[in-house]
Each structure stands twice: as C-alpha cells, then as structure tokens.
Amino acid sequence: MKPLSGRVTSLDVAALAGVSQSAVSRAFTEGSSISEAKRKAILDAALKLNYVPNSIASSLTTRRTNMVAVILGNLDNPFYVQVLKALITRLQARGVQILTFTVKNGSNSDDALMRVLRYQVDGIILTSAQLSTRMTGICHDRGIPIVLFNRYIPGSSASGVRCDNAAGGRLMAEALLGAGARSFALLKGDPNGTTSQDRQRGFTDCLLERGIPPADILELEGQSTYDGGHAATLRAFLDERHPIPDAIFGINDIMAMGAMDALRGEMGVKIPADLMVGGFDNIDEADRWPYRLTTVRQPVDEMTEEALNLLDLDNPGAAIQPGIDIKVPGRIVWRSTIPRPVDL
Amino acid sequence: MKPLSGRVTSLDVAALAGVSQSAVSRAFTEGSSISEAKRKAILDAALKLNYVPNSIASSLTTRRTNMVAVILGNLDNPFYVQVLKALITRLQARGVQILTFTVKNGSNSDDALMRVLRYQVDGIILTSAQLSTRMTGICHDRGIPIVLFNRYIPGSSASGVRCDNAAGGRLMAEALLGAGARSFALLKGDPNGTTSQDRQRGFTDCLLERGIPPADILELEGQSTYDGGHAATLRAFLDERHPIPDAIFGINDIMAMGAMDALRGEMGVKIPADLMVGGFDNIDEADRWPYRLTTVRQPVDEMTEEALNLLDLDNPGAAIQPGIDIKVPGRIVWRSTIPRPVDL
DNA sequence: GTGAAAGCGCTAACAG
DNA sequence: CTGTTAGCGCTTTCAC
Numbered sequence: 001m002k003p004l005s006g007r008v009t010s011l012d013v014a015a016l017a018g019v020s021q022s023a024v025s026r027a028f029t030e031g032s033s034i035s036e037a038k039r040k041a042i043l044d045a046a047l048k049l050n051y052v053p054n055s056i057a058s059s060l061t062t063r064r065t066n067m068v069a070v071i072l073g074n075l076d077n078p079f080y081v082q083v084l085k086a087l088i089t090r091l092q093a094r095g096v097q098i099l100t101f102t103v104k105n106g107s108n109s110d111d112a113l114m115r116v117l118r119y120q121v122d123g124i125i126l127t128s129a130q131l132s133t134r135m136t137g138i139c140h141d142r143g144i145p146i147v148l149f150n151r152y153i154p155g156s157s158a159s160g161v162r163c164d165n166a167a168g169g170r171l172m173a174e175a176l177l178g179a180g181a182r183s184f185a186l187l188k189g190d191p192n193g194t195t196s197q198d199r200q201r202g203f204t205d206c207l208l209e210r211g212i213p214p215a216d217i218l219e220l221e222g223q224s225t226y227d228g229g230h231a232a233t234l235r236a237f238l239d240e241r242h243p244i245p246d247a248i249f250g251i252n253d254i255m256a257m258g259a260m261d262a263l264r265g266e267m268g269v270k271i272p273a274d275l276m277v278g279g280f281d282n283i284d285e286a287d288r289w290p291y292r293l294t295t296v297r298q299p300v301d302e303m304t305e306e307a308l309n310l311l312d313l314d315n316p317g318a319a320i321q322p323g324i325d326i327k328v329p330g331r332i333v334w335r336s337t338i339p340r341p342v343d344l
Numbered sequence: 345m346k347p348l349s350g351r352v353t354s355l356d357v358a359a360l361a362g363v364s365q366s367a368v369s370r371a372f373t374e375g376s377s378i379s380e381a382k383r384k385a386i387l388d389a390a391l392k393l394n395y396v397p398n399s400i401a402s403s404l405t406t407r408r409t410n411m412v413a414v415i416l417g418n419l420d421n422p423f424y425v426q427v428l429k430a431l432i433t434r435l436q437a438r439g440v441q442i443l444t445f446t447v448k449n450g451s452n453s454d455d456a457l458m459r460v461l462r463y464q465v466d467g468i469i470l471t472s473a474q475l476s477t478r479m480t481g482i483c484h485d486r487g488i489p490i491v492l493f494n495r496y497i498p499g500s501s502a503s504g505v506r507c508d509n510a511a512g513g514r515l516m517a518e519a520l521l522g523a524g525a526r527s528f529a530l531l532k533g534d535p536n537g538t539t540s541q542d543r544q545r546g547f548t549d550c551l552l553e554r555g556i557p558p559a560d561i562l563e564l565e566g567q568s569t570y571d572g573g574h575a576a577t578l579r580a581f582l583d584e585r586h587p588i589p590d591a592i593f594g595i596n597d598i599m600a601m602g603a604m605d606a607l608r609g610e611m612g613v614k615i616p617a618d619l620m621v622g623g624f625d626n627i628d629e630a631d632r633w634p635y636r637l638t639t640v641r642q643p644v645d646e647m648t649e650e651a652l653n654l655l656d657l658d659n660p661g662a663a664i665q666p667g668i669d670i671k672v673p674g675r676i677v678w679r680s681t682i683p684r685p686v687d688l
Numbered sequence: 689g690t691g692a693a694a695g696c697g698c699t700a701a702c703a704g
Numbered sequence: 705c706t707g708t709t710a711g712c713g714c715t716t717t718c719a720c
Contacts, residue, residue, distance in 0.1 A: 007407075007486065009713055020691045025715060032715095033689055050482050055462040056409060057713035059400050060696045063351075067443075067463075075429050076628075078422075085419050088446050097463060099411075100444045102432050118399040119411075119441060138394050142351070226632070257632075265633030284420075288570070288601075289609030290634030353697055364707045369699060377705055401697035404712040 008051045017045035028053050059120065064316060067097040069116035073105040073128025076225055077254050078283040079298070083127055083149065086304040096122075096313065103129040105224065106192035110135055117142065123311040125149055130192065131158060147310045149303070151194050152325055159324040161306040165195055165280075168296040168330040169202025172249055172278045175294065175332055177207070178341045181247035181276055183216040187232060187259060189224035189251045196224065196251050199280055203249055218242060222255040229258030234266060244275055247338075253279035253286045253295055260291060260337070277337040280330075292336040302328055352395045361389035372397050403464065408660060411441045413460035417449040417472025420569055421598050422627040423642070427471055427493065430648040440466075440657065447473040449568065450536035454479055461486065467655040469493055474536065475502060491654045493647070495538050496669055503668040505650040509539055509624075512640040512674040513546025516593055516622045519638065519676055521551070522685045525590035525620055527560040531576060531603060533568035533595045540568065540595050543624055547593055562586055566599040573602030578610060588619055591682075597623035597630045597639055604635060604681070621681040624674075631679070638682040640674040647672055 010024040017024070019038060026032040027042035045051075059065040070087055074080055084100075091098055099121060101112045109129035116124060117138070124139065127149040136158050139146045148160030176184065186203060189196035200219075207217055220236055222229040229250055236242050248263075250256025256279035263269040263277075271277055279286055279295035286293040306326050334340045354368040361368070363382060370376040371386035389395075403409040414431055418424055428444075435442055443465060445456045453473035460468065461482070468483065471493040480502050483490045492504030520528065530547060533540035544563075551561055564580055566573040573594055580586050592607075594600025600623035607613040607621075615621055623630055623639035630637040650670050678684045 007713090011713080021713090022691065022693095022715080023689090025713095026690085029715080035689060038689085050485065052458060052461045052482075054464060054713055056400055056403050056464050057696090058715065060404060060698090060713080061715040063696080065400060070444075075425055081419055081425050085446070088444060092446065095459075097459070098444045100414075100432060100442045102429070102436065114396060115439075115441070117396045120398060120400050138396075141394065226628075261633035284570075285629075289605035351697090355697080365697090366699080366707065366709095367705095369697095370706085373699085379705060382705085398697055401712090402699065404697080404714090405699040407712080 008049045010051070010053070012049055013042060013046045013051045016049060017042045063120075064122055065097075065120045066095065067099050067119060067121045068311070068313070069099040069101060069113075069119075069121045069124045071101045071103055071109055071112055071116075071124065071126045071128060073103055074224060075102065077252065078285055079252065079254070079281040079300075080127060082283065082300050083304065086300050087125065087307075090304060090308055094313070106130070106190050108132060113139070117144070122313055122316070123147070125307060125311065126151070131156060143316075145311050147307050149307055150298075154194075157323045159310045159322075159326075161303050161310065161326045161328065162195070163296075163298040163303065163330045164327045165198035165330075166202035166205075168280060168298075169199040169204075169249075170206040171202075171296055171330065171332050172199075172280065173203045173206035173210075175338055176247045176249065176276060176278055177210055177212075179247075179272075179276055179339050181245075182212065183218075183243075183245040183247075184212070185218040185220055185233075185236065185242075185245045185248040187220050187222035187229050187248065187250040187255045189222060189255065191221075193224070199251050216245070218245060222250065222258070224252060224255065226254050226258040229255030230262045231258075233259040233262040237263075238267060244269065247276040247278065249278045249280075251280055253281040253283045253293060256280075256293055256295070257285060257291055260293070272337050272339055276339070279337075282333050286333075287335070294335045294338040294340075295333055296330040297333045298330050299328055352393045354395070354397070356393055357386060357390045357395045360393060361386045407464075408466055409441075409464050410439065411443050411463060411465045412655070412657070413443040413445060413457075413463070413465045413468045415445045415447055415453055415456055415460075415468065415470045415472060417447055418568060419446065421596065421625075422629055423596065423598070423625040423644075424471060426627065426644050427648065430644050431469065431651075434648060434652055438657070450474070450534050452476060457483070461488070466657055466660065467491070469651055469655065470495070475500060487660075489655050491651050493651055494642075498538075501667045503654045503666075503670075505647050505654065505670045505672065506539070507640075507642040507647065507674045508671045509542035509674075510546035510549075512624060512642075513543040513548075513593075514550040515546075515640055515674065515676050516543075516624065517547045517550035517554075519682055520591045520593065520620060520622055521554055521556075523591075523616075523620055523683045526556065527562075527587075527589040527591075528556070529562040529564055529577075529580065529586075529589045529592040531564050531566035531573050531592065531594040531599045533566060533599065535565075537568070543595050560589070562589060566594065566602070568596060568599065570598045570602040573599030574606045575602075577603040577606040581607075582611060588613065591620040591622065593622045593624075595624055597625040597627045597637060600624075600637055600639070601629060601635055604637070616681050616683055620683070623681075626677050630677075636680040638679045638684075639677055641677045642674050643672055 014021040026034040124146040220232040282297035358365040370378040468490040564576040626641035
C-alpha cells in the first residue's frame with residue numbers, strides 16, 4: 001500500500017475501498033446517488049489515507065470554485081475591517097473561500113480584477129477603487145457577478161449596496177443645526193469616492209437650504225485617514241488661519257477622531273463646549289471613552305447581507321441583473337460630541 | 345468568430361492567432377521559448393478576445409496554485425489587522441493570492457485547515473488557533489509548508505516566527521520597576537495562547553526575581569480584547585475589591601487601552617500619576633493622543649518578512665525544514681503612561 | 689446504484 | 705522555436 005505521502009487522489013481511495021473512482025467522487029458529493037454502506041466504506045478509506053478532495057480539480061469541471069474575491073482599500077479605516085469581518089463570517093459559514101485583495105484607494109481596480117479573474121472566482125465584492133466599464137463588461141461576459149460595496153459607478157451596470165450617504169449627510173447637518181451650530185468645517189475624504197462626495201453633498205445642501213452662507217462652510221481634505229484628519233485640522237486652525245467654527249463634520253469616524261485628538265490634544269479645545277464634532281460610520285472606536293462620538297451609523301450587517309444577496313451565489317447561471325442599487329438608511333447615534341436636543 | 349461571451353480558452357486564442365494552443369500557453373509563461381513576434385500576435389489576439397488564462401486549470405498540472413492561506417483569529421485586535429495588511433502587501437507584490445480564513449481564538453484550526461487544503465494552497469500562515477499534530481502531519485505529507493505567526497506549538501515540527509515575548513514581558517517589568525512601581529496588575533489574554541503566556545511569564549518572573557511578593561501581582565482575565573480589558577479592570581477595582589496598584593500591564597495594547605478608558609473614564613484615575621500603564625504590540629492607536637501608551641513594540645514588518653522566508657515559496661519541492669523557531673526581539677517605546685527614567 | 693469513458697483548460701515532455 | 709501528445713484529479717453523461 002502506498003504510504004501516506006505525496007498526493008493522495010480519489011483513485012487511491014477507490015483502490016483501498018475496492019470501488020470505482022467515480023464512486024469516491026459521489027461519496028464526497030452531497031446528494032448524489034450512492035448506497036449508504038458504500039459511502040461509509042469510502043469515507044473510512046479516505047480517512048485512513050488522509051485523503052482530501054481536490055477542489056481545484058473539481059472546479060475545472062464544475063466551473064465553480066466556491067471562491068469569492070473581496071477587493072479592499074483602506075484597512076486603516078476600522079470600518080472596512082468591520083466589513084471584512086462581516087463578509088468573512090457570512091461567506092465562511094456558507095463554505096465559500098475568500099480571496100482577499102487590496103487596492104490603493106481611488107486607484108483603478110483593473111489589475112486586481114484581472115488577477116482574480118484568473119482564479120475563476122464565483123463573484124467579486126468591491127469595497128474600494130474604481131471600476132472601469134471595460135472590466136464590468138469582461139465580468140459580465142464571463143458571468144461573474146460583481147457587487148459594489150458602499151460605492152457606485154455612475155452609469156455602470158454593476159449592482160451595489162450602499163448606505164444612503166446623502167441622506168446621512170443631511171441627518172448630520174440637521175443634528176448640528178439643531179444643536180445650535182452656525183459655522184462649519186467639513187473633513188472630506190477620498191475625492192474620487194462617491195461615498196465621500198455623497199455625504200458631503202447631503203451635508204452641504206442641507207446647510208445651504210437652511211440659509212448657512214457658503215463662506216461659513218470650510219472644506220478640509222482629510223484623505224479618509226486618521227492622520228489626514230488630524231493634520232488637516234491642525235493645518236486649518238492651529239495657526240489661526242481660520243477661526244474655529246461651531247462644528248466639524250468628519251465624513252468618516254476615523255477622520256473625526258483624528259480631528260478630535262488634534263483639537264483637544266494640540267489646541268486645548270473643549271468638545272462639545274467649544275466645538276461640536278460629528279462623524280459617520282459608527283465604528284467601535286467611536287463609542288470609546290475618549291471619543292464618545294455622535295455619528296451616523298452604517299448598518300454593516302444589513303449591508304453585507306444585501307451584498308451577498310446581490311451576489312446570488314446560489315444561482316450561478318442566472319443572468320446577471322443589471323445595475324440594482326440598494327440604498328439602506330443610516331441613523332444618528334447620539335453620544336456626547338453633539339448636545340442632544342431635548343425634544344428628540 | 346465566437347463572440348466575446350462565455351469562456352474564452354487558449355484554444356480560441358490559438359485559433360484567432362493561427363498558432364498552436366501550446367504556443368498560447370508559452371506566450372503567457374515567463375521565460376518560455378517563443379519568438380517575440382509570435383508572442384506579440386498571441387497577446388493581441390488574447391486582448392481582442394478578452395482572454396484571461398485560467399489559473400485553476402494550470403494549477404492542476406503545475407501543482408502550484410500561487411495561493412497562500414492566512415488563518416486569522418481576532419481581527420478586533422488592530423495588531424492582527426496590521427499583520428494582515430503587511431502580509432497582503434508582501435504577498436500581493438509577489439503575485440500570490442491570499443485565502444483568508446478566520447478561526448475563533450484558541451479554538452482548533454483543523455476544520456479551517458482541512459478546507460484550505462482542498463484548495464491546494466502553496467503554504468499556510470497561522471496567526472491564531474491551535475495546531476494539532478495530526479494536521480501538522482497531513483500538511484507535512486502533502487509538502488505544504490506551514491508557518492506559525494507569533495505562536496508556537498510546543499513539541500511541534502512546524503516552523504514559526506514570534507516576538508521574543510518573554511523577554512518583552514521582562515522589559516516591561518523593568519520599565520515599571522524602574523519608574524518606581526511596587527504593586528502590579530496583569531491583564532492576561534487568551535489562556536491558550538502561548539503569546540500571552542510568555543509575556544506574562546517574563547513579566548512575572550522578572551518581578552519575582554526583583555523581590556516583589558506574589559501577592560502584589562494581581563492577575564486579571566482580559567480575553568485579549570478591548571472590552572475584556574475594560575471590564576476586567578472595572579470588575580477588579582471599581583468596587584474597591586482590590587486597592588489600585590502602582591501599575592498595570594496589558595498583555596496587549598488593545599486591552600491596555602480598554603483598561604485606561606475604564607480607569608480614567610469610570611474611576612477618574614490619573615495616568616501615570618495615580619497608576620502607570622504598559623502595553624505590548626505598539627499598534628497605531630497606542631500613539632494617539634488619548635493614550636500615548638508606553639509599550640513593547642513588535643516589529644511587524646520584520647516578522648512578516650521572516651514568516652514569508654520560512655514559507656520559502658520559491659522552493660516548492662524543498663523538503664520542509666523541521667521546526668525552525670525564529671524569535672525577534674521587541675523593544676520598549678516610551679510614551680507617557682510610564683515616566684521615563686532620566687538615565688535612559 | 690454503479691462503473692467506464694470522455695473531457696474541463698492548461699502545462700510539459702517529446703520530437704521535429 | 706514550435707506543434708503534437710499525454711496527462712493533472714475530478715465530475716459527469718451514459719449504459720448496465
């Protein structure tokens with residue numbers, strides 16, 4: 001008997017169990033017709049040989065790899081770590097493997113996609129980067145569903161889930177206005193990201209509608225990072241280049257946290273007494289003692305759930321639906337960086 | 345001509361370019377002998393057809409998938425996010441795909457490993473969970489290298505890289521002692537993790553050697569999480585069950601941060617005036633204004649580098665070396681939670 | 689329910 | 705340098 005070394009194939013198992021090779025295949029396939037006795041015998045033999053079915057080989061015929069690619073941008077933002085965690089948990093539970101990829105924020109995803117396409121993934125989840133229409137086309141032709149997470153490509157046929165970012169921006173504007181703020185700073189994120197743009201637009205539009213003059217809305221580039229938010233805040237206010245406004249809105253929590261640390265740590269500003277701060281995402285850190293940040297919560301679980309629904313892994317052949325764009329609402333989580341109006 | 349739909353194979357490209365199928369294969373293989381002219385023509389045809397080589401199929405013959413499995417535990421600990429990031433960056437640069445897997449901390453990795461083995465990964469990096477000798481054996485037999493990150497399995501033949509955790513624990517003990525602390529609390533992590541045990545041991549041993557009575561070293565279970573550290577601290581000190589010690593050592597930064605927030609936020613303790621705090625890892629957050637945590641730095645880049653060296657992806661066939669255990673030293677990063685002795 | 693045989697898309701000798 | 709020919713390990717008709 002061949003010892004337990006090198007590759008053990010279904011043929012080896014078949015030999016040991018005294019059955020045909022196809023029987024072995026059947027024994028390892030849910031719901032294929034094989035007698036219980038034979039299956040048992042085969043599984044026994046397999047265990048004895050430490051046999052593990054080769055998914056790569058089976059993918060070749062089934063045309064399914066049971067792998068999904070997750071394209072990530074900024075893992076420095078805990079929000080996306082949270083998204084990754086949620087995705088892993090859900091996919092793993094379904095027995096789906098995850099091919100992880102990172103792409104510089106705002107850059108093109110073509111290279112990454114080309115690479116994952118080689119691996120014949122069953123689906124792609126894009127949480128970052130731009131998506132070219134060429135790639136959309138290629139994926140579509142190959143029947144590979146692609147879901148955009150928290151972004152959309154205007155005019156693209158790709159589906160996606162996102163938080164209603166514009167509405168969320170308005171929510172924050174209302175909250176700040178309601179707390180008495182009349183002058184504002186806005187920490188913007190990745191300029192190419194629709195997420196950042198939408199939040200910003202919702203926020204600004206609402207303010208403008210309520211009669212805030214544009215001059216009282218200062219825009220700062222925070223690059224979607226802690227350090228970016230920190231630095232932008234320092235740059236704008238430390239040397240009194242600008243008067244400190246009543247409120248600052250970080251397009252995401254991590255920038256808002258950077259701003260808070262700059263404000264309190266370097267400038268001795270009291271929050272919310274001297275200035276209010278709003279964030280967006282509701283990452284775990286936002287709830288911690290140093291921050292207790294009032295923010296707009298993104299329902300990560302709901303969003304990842306929807307993303308996987310859109311991927312529709314159970315219906316491989318299914319014609320890819322064109323451009324479904326799911327928007328889930330966010331809501332304000334009141335903590336201590338914005339005084340909460342009593343009437344709420 | 346078959347339109348750009350469905351699967352395009354090397355055969356289609358061959359037909360369009362008027363060459364043999366193997367020529368197409370060669371055109372896409374680095375350093376195989378093919379005339380530049382022919383290669384160009386083939387690449388052209390491929391582009392026209394949106395052809396993407398099927399890695400799954402090629403893996404079947406080459407016996408290499410160019411995929412590495414990364415088994416993760418606790419993504420709630422930013423340290424492991426940092427590790428993941430470093431791993432992704434390095435592997436991606438080498439054109440290696442990453443199969444991500446999470447496993448509950450401290451639990452057995454057998455299931456996860458069995459699953460990734462099906463995918464014929466070229467290597468496995470384990471940053472969490474236990475490794476059974478059975479799995480070690482199976483991987484060894486199949487010629488799949490497995491590298492343990494920041495853990496080791498006593499008596500196992502698996503290789504690994506880790507920070508010199510025991511020495512790091514001693515370093516922290518010295519630092520605290522040097523700053524005048526004489527009574528201590530120790531926030532322990534995952535009881536099954538050798539990492540936590542080693543740090544704890546180094547710390548305690550050093551204290552004991554210096555004449556600190558065991559009674560003055562209070563052990564707390566922090567579960568390796570922020571919430572765990574926070575809760576354990578509250579539980580121990582809030583109701584005066586124990587007097588507040590001179591210093592508290594969090595086996596990792598995230599627990600230390602939880603403790604700091606509990607101490608200052610809920611108990612009004614001043615750090616370091618009333619109590620000093622030490623951490624371990626040097627995660628990004630430790631450097632932020634609310635914390636400025638003095639901690640033992642783990643050199644993540646160096647460690648991931650070494651881990652990949654051990655994986656030795658370039659030498660597929662190479663007999664797996666038995667149990668190399670690389671220890672890289674950590675060092676104290678002085679910030680403000682422990683007063684720094686002047687003589688340093 | 690079960691075995692034989694024909695591929696899945698590619699690489700790797702092997703001749704030329 | 706190039707085409708031909710066998711497989712890689714598995715799933716899947718197709719008869720029995």
